[in-house]
Amino acid sequence: MENYLSLFETYDVPAAFWVNIQLSFWAAIFALVIGTVLALFRISPIPSLQWFGAAYVNIFRNTPLTIILAFGFLGLFSVMQISLASDLNASLFRIAILGLALYHAAFVCEAIRSGVNTVPLGQAEAARAIGLSFLPAARLIILPQAFRGAIAPLGNVLIALIKNSTVAAAGSVATESSGLMKTMIEFRSDLVIPIFLTFALGFVILVIPIGLLTTWASRRLAVAR
Amino acid sequence: MSAQQVLFDAPGPRARRVILIGNIVGVLVAVAVLAWILSALAGKGQLAASMWTPFLESRTWEFFILPGLVNTLKAAGISIVTAVLFGLIFGVGRLSHSAPIRAVAGSVVEVLRAVPVLLMMIFFWLALGSSGAVKPQDAPLIAVVVALTLYNGSVIAELVRSGVHGLPRGQREAGMAIGLTRNQSLRNIEVPQALIAMLPALVSQFVVILKDSALGFIITYPELLQFTRRLGVGEGNVIPSLLVAAAIFILINFALSTLATRLSVLLSFRTKGRKPVAPGPLVPEAAAT
Numbered sequence: 406m407e408n409y410l411s412l413f414e415t416y417d418v419p420a421a422f423w424v425n426i427q428l429s430f431w432a433a434i435f436a437l438v439i440g441t442v443l444a445l446f447r448i449s450p451i452p453s454l455q456w457f458g459a460a461y462v463n464i465f466r467n468t469p470l471t472i473i474l475a476f477g478f479l480g481l482f483s484v485m486q487i488s489l490a491s492d493l494n495a496s497l498f499r500i501a502i503l504g505l506a507l508y509h510a511a512f513v514c515e516a517i518r519s520g521v522n523t524v525p526l527g528q529a530e531a532a533r534a535i536g537l538s539f540l541p542a543a544r545l546i547i548l549p550q551a552f553r554g555a556i557a558p559l560g561n562v563l564i565a566l567i568k569n570s571t572v573a574a575a576g577s578v579a580t581e582s583s584g585l586m587k588t589m590i591e592f593r594s595d596l597v598i599p600i601f602l603t604f605a606l607g608f609v610i611l612v613i614p615i616g617l618l619t620t621w622a623s624r625r626l627a628v629a630r
Numbered sequence: 631m632s633a634q635q636v637l638f639d640a641p642g643p644r645a646r647r648v649i650l651i652g653n654i655v656g657v658l659v660a661v662a663v664l665a666w667i668l669s670a671l672a673g674k675g676q677l678a679a680s681m682w683t684p685f686l687e688s689r690t691w692e693f694f695i696l697p698g699l700v701n702t703l704k705a706a707g708i709s710i711v712t713a714v715l716f717g718l719i720f721g722v723g724r725l726s727h728s729a730p731i732r733a734v735a736g737s738v739v740e741v742l743r744a745v746p747v748l749l750m751m752i753f754f755w756l757a758l759g760s761s762g763a764v765k766p767q768d769a770p771l772i773a774v775v776v777a778l779t780l781y782n783g784s785v786i787a788e789l790v791r792s793g794v795h796g797l798p799r800g801q802r803e804a805g806m807a808i809g810l811t812r813n814q815s816l817r818n819i820e821v822p823q824a825l826i827a828m829l830p831a832l833v834s835q836f837v838v839i840l841k842d843s844a845l846g847f848i849i850t851y852p853e854l855l856q857f858t859r860r861l862g863v864g865e866g867n868v869i870p871s872l873l874v875a876a877a878i879f880i881l882i883n884f885a886l887s888t889l890a891t892r893l894s895v896l897l898s899f900r901t902k903g904r905k906p907v908a909p910g911p912l913v914p915e916a917a918a919t
Contacts, residue, residue, distance in 0.1 A: 450641065450649055453656035467837070467883035468876045469844035472855055476876070479859065480869045485674055538645075568746040575848055583748050583848075590756045597760070601753040605745045612744040 409599050412589065421585040422607050428502055428570040428581065433563055435506035440513025441548075447514065448521060448547075450539055458514065465511040470504075470569055474576035477504040482577075494580070501573040505566065512562045520555025521547060525630065553626045560619025564612050582607065671869070681867040685874060690861060698857030699878065705771060705853060706843045709778035710836055716779050717786025722821060724791045727812045735787070742784040748845050750777035755849040770851035774843060782839050789831050793824030830894035837883045837890075844879070854878065 412418075446458035465473075477500040481487045489499035524547055532542035552559075571583035578584070586604045590597050641649055671677050684690045723735030755773035758764050764772055797820055805815025825832075847855040854875050862871030 449652075450645075451652040451656055453653045453660065457656065457660055463884060463887075464880060467841075467880040467887065469841040469855070469879055471844040471847050472872060472876050472879065475847065475855065475859070476869075476872045479862070480872055484676070484869055485670065564744075568744075571746040571748045572845065572848075574748065575845075583746065583752055586749060587752050587756070590753070594756070594760045597753070597757045601749070601757075604749055605741075608746055608749070609741055609744045613740070616744075 408593075409596060412593065412596065412600065416585060416589050418582075418585065418603065418607070421580060421582040422611070424498075424578070424581040425567065425570045425573075426611070428498070428505060428573055428578070429563075429567045431502045432505035432509060432570070433566055435502065436509040436513050436562075436566065437559075439506060439510035441517060443510060443514035444517035444521070445543060447518060448543070462511045462514055465508055466515070468508070470508050470572050471575045473508050474501060474504045474572055477501060478576045494578075497577050501576040501578045504576060505570060505573070509562055509566050509569070512565070513559065516555050516558035516562055517548075517551055519558050520551035520553070523554030523628075524550045550628050553623075553628055556619055556623040556626060560615060560623070563619070564615055567611055567615070568608065676867075676869050681870045684861070684865045684867060685870070694857045694861040695854070695874070695878070698852065698854035698875075701771075701851070701857075702840070702843050702846075702853040705774045705778070705846060705851065706836075706840045708775050709782065709839050709843065712775065712779040713782040713786055713835075713839065714832070716783025717790055718821070720783065720787035721790025721794075722816060724787060725794055725816060739784040739787045742780050743788075745781075747777050747781045747842055748848065750780060751845055751849050770846060770849050773849055774846040774851050774853075777845075778839055778842055781842075782835055785835055785838075786832065789828045789835070790821065790824060793828040794820045796827060797823055826897060829897060830890045833886055833890035833893060837886045840883060840886070841879065 443458045443461055446454040447462075449455060478497065482497060482500055487500075488496040489503070490496040528546055528550065529542065532546040537545065571581060573581050574583045574587075582604055586600060589600050593600065668677065675681070720735045720739055723731050724739065726732050726735070751773050753773075754776050755769055758772055759766055759769040794816070801819055801823065802815055805819045806812075810818065843853060844855050846853045847859075850856070855872075858871040858875040859868070862868035865871070
């Protein structure tokens, strides 16, 4: 037991989780914005935008996240020498956020589209009947209801994003939790199982409340029909 | 059905002009972004012929891409089989008659779904490697397969459960009526039907397994990404190599996703009678892939 507790003096476990939370937070915001725009593209009357939205979703949804994040480090950072901050680690951190956001935007787009499908046809017809064109109808009638219908799938995307933030290890973000867990196990191989359980428990604590919260919110905010 | 068009009126002359202009602007912006990416790549010499010619040599495919692809498919293939087995066992466990079995299966599934696959992979890789229970060179493959099985098996268990819950109650009652026990009716009547209903979702889960097998890259499993990175470092064409690896994954996954959509259309005839007819969606589902 003392052995186990001494781990927390040597290694800063909460700080590693904090890195994952930060990665998830910023990636979630960017993914929500990009995903909403893509969903608008896909339901818009303009063929080129529809095509772009579909192509984006198909490409990013079918590419392993590991490749996207490894590309961020090996391709964008090393070869293209793109840096998003003056500091090396901050730059890798931001590139990882970019990769996570681009990947999950495809799933956000699909979640919002499934939300749009919960809006009855009559709503769109009513919007047209009172003379709203596409953008006002989307902004005032369709999207507000679609977001409420999309809370549960969006919650699932957020949960996936939090768990996937560990893959930032492939983008050389060394400070996040999967990297720290690897280091800790390598140095303290006598405590393999307690170390793993600690990190697993950390994610269970992070993820399960979000699942409960989004289930509750999706029921609470569901449009009564 | 062109239900999508219900979001906006049949365009008149003015709307058609707006759509035309929007279309042209959209294409121009897309072309501009593409040109900007290509010029950035060209600026770093990434579009030079020498960067891409290695992919025309048989050596590249024989020693890098195909062995990597074989390892990726091996890990994904084994994981698909074991995950389906795991899912069936725990899915039936969650539906079991006995409360303790239900509770155990339920908590195992919930916890495994909340733990990142990568953490499980790293844990099994290092734990197996240091325990000496398996040969060190086998540890990465086993870790990939075990981690993918535990996570995706839990997701499949949930699919089985929701598939059985989606069946009409009459199916179970008919089983009871002919004297089957609860478990017999589950095994012989409900789960086989649920499997058919969940087939599209199951195939989509195979896409997830294939994509997540690339996590093996982080624990030194020599899969496609690992091999293409080696190729890229050796030939000095990291970006083209990674793009080729991504393209291979996209092709396979796109084929699987298309299969899933086809299956769901095909099977909707078999499962049609089960749900009340819902009004048509605003956005056609067939466009989902």
